[in-house]
């Protein structure tokens with residue numbers, strides 16, 4: 001063991017988190033997942049694999065879904081970050097995405113659910129921005145990076161389909 | 170037990186979403202990964218670098234690392250061996266038998282420090298060759314792989330043997346018009362729960378009590394196992410279950426990391442948390458049993474099944490878990506799925522230096538059903554019989570008592586078959602001649618599974634305490650537990666139904682062994698059935714208590730009452746009194762009673778005798794699936810297009826949750842069929858990540874057409890049976906049959922990945938192998 005470990009390099013990063021401006025000092029290689037969970041104590045973003053393969057940690061950065069586990073916190077500089085905690089600020093605490101997931105029975109163990117909700121939110125925003133209509137096959141494709149071991153995906157895709165149809169129609 | 174149903178059901182049968190779905194989908198549910206206690210340390214485990222080796226260990230340098238608070242090896246702890254056969258040292262001393270073997274553990278201020286400390290532990294290994302093939306392990310000259318093995322079965326590497334027989338095998342063989350013999354090979358697959366294994370242990374030296382936040386699915390058995398491991402009194406251990414991110418059988422055993430975490434907390438006097446990485450989850454959590462099944466079976470000239478002779482060889486891995494007892498279920502499929510006159514069964518679990526297998530949803534049944542249903546297709550071919558007809562002819566019927574003594578009081582097997590055969594008929598007719606690049610095929614399979622628990626432990630029961638408060642809310646304290654399957658919601662629905670209150674006035678408390686009454690745990694598709702009956706029993710007692718007071722308040726003679734919309738009413742509806750008022754009067758006026766009742770339900774099933782005969786479950790579930798695939802003959806890729814699924818569920822309690830169980834189970838079965846395999850090379854896991862371990866995704870989902878068959882089981886709550894395991898059991902078999910139907914090939918192995926399809930297409934199919942003699946000592 002080296003006696004005096006070199007003082008670790010720290011950098012500063014500012015972004016908006018669920019609508020609030022935040023700044024913090026981080027290690028350059030810090031992943032956003034850990035910053036969210038361990039520093040901001042936003043435990044809704046789930047660590048399913050921490051290697052970019054399961055989507056449990058899906059959040060929105062500038063309205064597009066990303067895997068927080070592979071996203072360097074440093075890269076959030078100046079961006080808009082939304083986590084599951086930022087959804088559903090109404091009376092009942094549920095966004096329409098979440099309401100559809102609940103109503104369609106798309107939640108079992110629920111460990112994938114926050115990530116699914118964020119991925120679907122990203123879809124909805126994408127559809128609104130581009131005025132494209134995402135059909136069932138496009139929804140399935142969009143969710144390909146989000147694994148779920150419990151539900152078999154059917155109810156999740158149903159929920160997304162209903163939501164996007166409603167938004168469009 | 171059926172409650173009297175005088176009125177139409179209002180809540181039962183409705184598509185009620187899971188009561189805490191809103192919390193889960195908001196990221197507010199607290200899983201093991203989200204727990205953080207004051208002063209909590211982070212634990213990490215050092216595992217073997219070789220699957221078979223002698224070793225010596227030195228932790229001196231690691232202990233000096235700033236931030237390390239405690240390190241343990243086998244030399245620092247005094248623990249009993251764990252596992253179903255007590256053949257598993259928690260921390261290994263001087264020799265390791267598998268790549269997941271735990272040899273040291275660190276508790277440190279941060280996870281990073283703990284991981285850094287692991288790298289500073291010096292281990293010197295003398296690696297040995299190791300044994301990775303169960304056949305080799307059984308060779309006469311092969312020594313004991315696990316030194317703790319009991320060696321009761323004639324060879325030190327045999328961990329367990331099950332033998333079963335009914336009927337006159339020789340006579341039935343003699344009268345068989347056709348016989349099919351095959352060897353089937355089933356892979357090792359992982360549960361791949363989305364939340365990795367986790368535990369937080371908090372030992373208080375001041376009280377001598379241990380608090381565990383654990384994702385176990387059998388908290389009371391776990392409490393005992395933990396007490397045994399740590400040499401503590403079981404009741405000094407309190408098990409609290411946080412929200413569980415997937416179970417599927419993986420949490421039926423207690424594993425070494427759990428007592429290790431407790432030992433770290435005892436050593437440091439601080440709470441300690443261990444969270445597995447995904448790689449660790451693949452390497453160090455249990456798997457479905459890999460096995461070889463030799464199956465010989467026959468039929469007479471009418472197509473009636475005559476006999477089945479079965480030998481199963483299971484790769485136990487280095488230690489024995491509950492998974493070694495899967496032959497309980499495997500033999501049931503062979504003895505009792507479809508009518509069969511004779512059956513001789515033998516299963517042997519063998520030690521190897523592979524990772525050890527555990528229990529997994531279906532408990533051996535997907536493997537058994539694969540072999541059986543594949544061979545049924547082959548028998549039909551040999552008889553030139555239609556594959557649907559041979560199944561219908563031999564289907565189980567209500568009232569059957571099988572050779573093994575299973576009593577089918579209700580039985581939807583034939584209905585399930587009829588259902589999927591009819592539903593898929595049009596698609597079948599539309600399949601053109603087998604030509605061109607893409608070929609379509611349809612395959613069938615059925616399944617039988619316990620539907621009301623399984624009497625294996627001393628009790629298969631469940632306790633309930635029910636309480637009404639002065640505001641008219643109900644608290645159900647159930648011994649059973651929720652692992653994501655929705656049992657909590659079903660219990661809340663039952664209470665709402667029976668007490669005539671809205672479901673949001675029902676609270677289910679089921680996560681704390683210090684509070685809840687005994688239950689054997691989540692397995693054997695038992696929770697809705699056993700915990701449901703237990704709750705209904707408690708409600709019956711509670712209503713007896715309320716009756717006298719309610720009648721007194723209404724000024725009527727003692728009589729049976731109705732519960733509706735928060736009111737207790739006379740049978741004719743003329744008079745009523747608010748439920749909450751009755752509770753208040755019960756509490757606050759003489760003789761001052763609590764609106765509380767306790768009930769213990771023990772299913773009417775029986776223990777099996779030494780020959781494994783007996784009516785082991787409260788009821789039995791049946792299912793059939795017809796599956797259409799399209800195979801690309803250029804690439805070997807199998808696309809599952811349509812699935813028709815029918816299941817005897819007794820009675821639909823909640824169609825939304827039921828559909829979720831069906832779809833989720835189906836997709837697990839489909840993954841088992843076409844893509845999943847935990848690959849090992851000489852004892853090492855070589856695909857320990859989601860990139861190389863192929864889980865199905867949303868794009869792979871076929872059309873799933875589900876039909877519930879209701880047989881109204883007299884023993885079931887509202888007539889319901891267990892549903893959780895059935896949907897994945899026949900899936901791999903039906904898909905294999907469909908691929909064989911499409912291509913005219915033979916497949917005896919899973920998963921059916923493109924390479925396997927191409928090999929079969931190009932003439933490298935399985936050859937028929939006779940039974941290997943002496944596989945079971």
Ligand code: FES
Nearest residue numbers: 048049050055069
């Ligand atoms: S945790 Fe980020 S993708 Fe799995």
Ligand code: FES
Nearest residue numbers: 109110148149150
């Ligand atoms: S609900 Fe359990 S992983 Fe999706």
